[in-house]
Amino acid sequence: MEHNQYDLLEVLDHIEPAELDYQQWVNVGMALEIEGYGVDVWDAWSRRDPGRYHPGECRKKWAGFHGAGSPVTGGTLVQYAREQGWTPPCDPGVALGWDDTISAEGVVVDSNWVEDKDVQEPLRWNPADELIRYLEALFEAGENVGYVVKSWQKDEKWLPADKGAYDRTAGELIEALSACGGDIGKVLGDYNSEAGAWIRFNPLDGKGVRNENVTEYRYALVESDSMEIGKQHALIRELELPVACLVHSGRKSLHAIVRIDAADYGEYRRRVDYLYDICRRNGLEIDQQNRNPSRLSRMPGVIRGSQKQFLVDTNIGKGSWEEWKEWIESVNDDLPDPEGLGDVWEQMPELAPCLIEGVLRQGHKMLIAGPSKAGKSFLLIELCIAIAEGRKWLSWQCAQGRVLYVNLELDRASCLHRFKDVYQAMGLPPEHLGNIDIWNLRGKSRPMDKLAPMLIRRAAKKNYIAVIIDPIYKVITGDENSADQMANFCNQFDKVCTELKVATIYCHHHSKGSQGGKKSMDRASGSGVFARDPDAMLDMIELELSEDVLKAEENKAVCAACKQYLDAHFKWEDDLSEDDLCSAYQMMNYCENLLDKWQWLNLQRIVEEAKKRARGLTAWRIEGTLREFPKFPAVNAWFSYPVHQMDTVGVLGDIQPEAEMPPWKRAMDKRKPKEQKAKERKESIATAYDACTTDGKVTVSDLAEYLGVTEKTIRNRLKEHGGFVIDDSEVRKKT
Template sequence: MERKLDLIALLDHVDPSFLSYQEWVNVGMALKYEGYTASDWDDWSKRDSGRYRPGECFKKWTSFEGSGNPVTGATITQMAKENGWVPRSADDRELSWDDEISGNDNYVVVDKNWIEGKEIHEPNHWSPVQQLTTYLSTLFEASENVGYVTDTWQNDEGKYLPTKGAWDRTAGELIQLLNGCGGDIGSVVGDYDPAAGAWIRFNPLDGQGVKNENVSEFRYALVESDTMDIEKQNAIMRELELPIAVMVYSGGKSLHAIVRVEAANYDEYRKRVDYLYNVCKKNGLNIDNQNRNPSRLSRMPGVERNGKKQFIVDTNIGKGSWVEWHEWIEGVNDDLPDPESLTDFWDNMPVLAPPLIEGLLRQGHKLLLAGPSKAGKSFSLIELSIAIAEGAKWLTWQCAQGKVLYVNLELDRPSCLHRFKDVYQALGLPPRNIGMIDIWNLRGKSVPMDKLAPKLIRRAAKNNYIAVIIDPIYKVLTGDENSADQMAHFTNQFDKIATELGASVIYCHHHSKGSQGGKKSMDRASGSGVFARDPDALIDLVELEVTEALRNQEENKAICIMYKRLFQQHNPNYLREQVSQDDELSAKAMEDHAKRAIPQVMENIMPMIDQVIKSVRGRSAWRVEGTLREYAKFEPVNMWFQYPVHRVDEVGSLKDIDPEGDNSKPPWQKASNKRKDKAKSERRSKADEFEDAVNNCNYGEPPTVKDIVEWYSTTGKEVAERTVRDWVKKFGYTIDRNNGSVIVKSDGEDQ
């Protein structure tokens, strides 16, 4: 049967000791369905030394007769994926856990063609007690439980295999007993079979068992290779500077190097061991993958095995810690450029990258757009995509024209496509160059940024994009956004994209919680300060507090524009000849002109005015600030966001408006403004209350002053007739003396 994948290789990623009984059976059924043998299943099952029973796999195998719903190799593939396996494509190398995307990741230190073997030597004076106490004191704290095995059994092939052994003693107890045993270590750990030797676990246990879940500290990993000369194993391990705590000769074909990995938990242990094994393999050390488990047994020094001693070769070899070794490996393999002398380029400076956004960003550089959730950041990035495709302005900045890739991580595909069309129409731009915009819709399909970057580069390499826009980054964020080192690794992916494609990378991020008005633009983005320092241009949006007076002013302006358009449609001559420039700025004056010049329109004017007011009330005001690396600082740009586009405030209405939560004003000025706002609010409240009385106190009919006085009394508020008459004048009403003192809304003329 032709196999698409090597399932045996995939099973290297699946630990049978972590599976339930049914999951273990499913592996066997899948192997049989895909044409493998019972021996393949049996060999893999031996990795679970606690539950493995000789011959059990072969008995089960004969009972797998197949069914209408068979268990296939896809089951094993899924198990491998869940345990860290990533399928490779021809041009997409699988990344190890701690791989950096950038740089040379071959991790080759040893030249296998020139490495010379390094011999090992038995101790001159054989002392089993000294061997074992040295091992225990090097690897364990005195209070930590140690697992060891001296009892064995033989399988059908005659191979000696360990039992579960003991785990109920601490290192301190064992050392004390060994020092008093008179050289008979068997009296302490139990007699062993000299034909088989003995084993010991290199990580401390919790005293409850010997499985992975019983490991109390994920401190060490086992590196072993039994397919090459002992001398070469020794030489390569030393050449690699592995942080080896203890190296033991197994009494057979291999050395057992107990390597410091110093992991905080099991997940980190797996990642570090994968990285360690990857480096070893790349340098010619063929590692036994079955040794990955933290509860794995290793050979116990101080005993004999089939006529050969199991002894400590050396202790504390190579680097002193995992961190030191990891930094060394990364440093040895860097492909960083050499330093350059300024004199070589003083008279022949390299050409600067052309601008993508004039005055803000050069091509091949990075831009971060930061703002709160209601700022319309996605709409702004769509506007920028269109501006680049059309070679138009984005807000106040001219854009270079070219192809742009918009990576949509948040919206479903139809919504995203509709947004582009809506923004085009709202901007009033003809879609002449929509072929310059490519959209990559990844909602529900996105992967972490370190996995997305190479896939993006591969797809974009032949399209000559001058900009790649990623919206938003929280969907592909890897690591803790408050961790500087993790976020530096994350943002390095943007450098990789920019370098490989020669395109600008533009992405957006959200503000931190709380008010932002009193902060500098660099301090508003959520998470680590890396977000502010990394991009070449940081563009920040902060909301402005729109006062009621400004809102009324904008309503007046919008109503005037509405009337002007109506005049242009129905009576343009009157507009040119009778309406002054001052009149064009007054909604009341424009209304009066409209009553005289276009009365046919006035019959249905209120719904139109309501719609204009609703539109104005739906606006939010924003200030654009920035921190630039390549260009001089720009003056803040004020704009309105009226769904679905942003429009720059060309007339300066927002110039003196403060951001929300601005703490820059002195306390006395804040208090004064607060009192003024409160007074305006109270006046507005009284006017609303009076209007309510006029409209309701006489069942909808025009009321008299007396009607209003009586209405107030029913609410428990006694108001004098004189007070009501004052309110009539104050709130824009008048008394029609020809109609029984009925109050009507004032039209601006004295009655």
């Protein structure tokens, strides 16, 4: 069961009793009883809600739990903790032993090697001054302060007798204390010197002392009753806790008032949980009952028995919560140490083997970018099959091994059928289907920062050499136009590569609008991080096919259909010339004379289908931006559903991609009426002038560079336009 994977006492630390209703509170007790814990655990935890805690009530309820018909188990505690924002320290799917160390994150000191640090009483005892320094360190002058001076005794222990005062401001108290002559009883009221006195460290609204009366979630209490006070002192300082005030309790503990600076109660709880967890990991055994923001702490400047409650220090450790948390995380950054190049010059480490020859190494990242309808998903499925079978993908040889395809877009049936269709279209026998695993997540995907650890857990020990994620827009976290957010997003792919030692391959779409004038690595939608982060980027751009090219492909398709039909039905002699075999007219004429009526009708139907497929062909140019290998010549391929096929003839080599032409040139290249061409020339000049004015004055050479023509052409067009003047190569609009 899930709860067996966690320390239930740690889980209980993340449940606030004040957030539960009565039945849920009872359920916690039942769960602890059934899991073998004692009533004292339930009672100690219940004390964290002093407003509803009643001494002895836990023991009365406990007696009735034994033998309950439908016992509540520890899983309920895990559920309550999750509902209150707790995140388990490890994925629930990974079973850990009770003595396993979950993580070393946050460990900055070894408590076994920390020497005790003495705590010195103040040489000059001025009670009022002690309390004034405390108030000045924690409160603004106009903020209400809560404190309790009355006490009562239970089992030889002195406890606060009431809610105390909570409607006086820090400024009022400081003014009164400054004039009391050191007798704080005149200001606060007399207290029992055997019991001491208490004060609340967060400001209140003046209406009560519950959590909802706290106006600023500024501080939290760190206290330990189970360690030597010198050890407490040393660890608090070694941990660099952002302590605003450190108070000696007058007995066996220090009270550290730690800066939390939370925006609301939810953030306060999360930060306090983090604080307590770091303290626990570093050997500072703290009292878990002190989480409430309205908690009472020991007041400096009073006597408790034979000792003083005094202010040990103020403003120690880091200056803020953010600074402290950043320091904690930086100490545990698990980054490698720098190494000297001279140490490895003669014994260089081996490079990772190639996954895709000349394009991508194993353990690296690759992005495929392209517009819609480019067949990117089919291209990735083709890559899966090429890796599984150890075959070529487009023009590149692939290493053979196991691959995981993460399907985020297709329903399960469609995805599986697509794999089978691509296998058959590629003409490959499915000899190594066991090398392909498919993780179907349509409708169940998570943001990449949540998906990455789940993927890593499932892929561990599977010996994959590649993980393919299709497509990434389904798992993007944050704004895709934000460089820092996308850098964090791309880091998740690094985690997959590092943890699994696999290549991670994913696809992304082009940005909307014309791609004219853009470099291949700048066409992907969103931040440039997408293109600059991976080790290899392949960009697909469509080639605009002319009518002549389409007719040529149609002719080839007809010839191939005729030959295939003849081979299937006849032992025909090759009585056609090589030229005839490449002519649709000659092939159809030959077949019409050879076939009977029904055969001829059947062939005509097949030929029409072939023509339709030929007309449906799209052509693509694939360019690469590589980090590990030299740039390769652009690769041209046809996409004939459902596979891409290399242009082995070279018919696509001379076609310029439409998206690489500026808009004005695409218009000029098409045959249009003379009047329309003149109009477009005028518009192109006006558009170019407006674009160039953003940099200041506009010259003839600026316009020529923008439009990609000569300066002579620009001068002619400016003259034709009539709305501009040229003054020593500077172009201005006529006024």
